[in-house]
Amino acid sequence: MKKLIYLFLTVLIVACSSDDSSDGNQLFIEKYDSVVWERLPLGNDYSYRIAFINSSNSVTQYSYLEGEEENCTSFPLQGTTNDPVDGITTTSIQEETENSLSIFIEFDDGEDVGSYTTVFTVTSDGSSYTLTQTYSDFDDEVIYINTDYDVCF
Numbered sequence: 001m002k003k004l005i006y007l008f009l010t011v012l013i014v015a016c017s018s019d020d021s022s023d024g025n026q027l028f029i030e031k032y033d034s035v036v037w038e039r040l041p042l043g044n045d046y047s048y049r050i051a052f053i054n055s056s057n058s059v060t061q062y063s064y065l066e067g068e069e070e071n072c073t074s075f076p077l078q079g080t081t082n083d084p085v086d087g088i089t090t091t092s093i094q095e096e097t098e099n100s101l102s103i104f105i106e107f108d109d110g111e112d113v114g115s116y117t118t119v120f121t122v123t124s125d126g127s128s129y130t131l132t133q134t135y136s137d138f139d140d141e142v143i144y145i146n147t148d149y150d151v152c153f
Contacts, residue, residue, distance in 0.1 A: 026098060027096045027097065027098060028052070028096050028097060028098065028099065028100060028101040028120070028122070029052050029054050029057065029077070029096065029101065030054050031098060031099075032052055032122065033052065033053065033054035033055075034051055034052075034053060034054075034151075035051060035052070035129075035146055036049055036050075036051045036146065036147050036148075036149050036150065036151045037049060037050050037051065037131045037144035037145065037146055037147070038144060038145055038146075038147040038149060039142060039143070039144050040143045040144065040145060044066075045065070045066035046064065046065050046066065047062070047063070047064045048061070048062065048063045048064075049061065049062045049063075049147065049149060049151050049152075050062075050144065050151065051151040052077070052101070053074070056074070056076075057076060057077050057078060058074045058075060058076050058077055059074065059075055059077060060072065060073070060074040060151050060152060061073055061074075061075075061151070062151050062152045072151075072152035075089070075091065076091060077091055077093055077101075077103060078091060078092050078093055079091065086107070086109055087107060087108050087109035087110050088107070088108045088109075089105065089106070089107045089108075090105070090106045090107075091103055091104065091105050091106075092104050094117060099121060099122045099123070100119060100120065100121045100122070101119070101120045102117060102118075102119045102120075103117065103118050103119075103120075104116075104117050105117070105118060114137075116135055116136050116137040117135070117136040118133055118134065118135050118136070119133070119134050119136075120132070120133050121134070128145060128146065129145070129146045130143060130144070130145055130146075131143070131144040131145075131146070132144075
């Protein structure tokens, strides 16, 4: 009878054990894949949204300023782009954790040549998420909130 009880307890323990696979093992781009972030402050005449896309290892951004055309572009998180307006930009991921992403950016727009690092960090108050973007070359920070909007149109 004791063996039967031990067998029953063993089956019960195995059946009730939790699955340890969780989002804790995901890195930033995978964890926040396609989450749309809208820049604060919100306004009627200006809108700027971004989303990190895991499948293409890129960031997509949408911008609109009243009186101008809507703009939607994607940039690789690692690689080089050559844009007729913005010039040559090379980006590389420096560090990626579960809730932060550090990107090194070099640029040559024909007039200015330089580089900087930008860091995206996600925090949560339990009911909403906030994305903060900081830059290595100046003290400003940009704040975004997660939104239900599509990133583009």
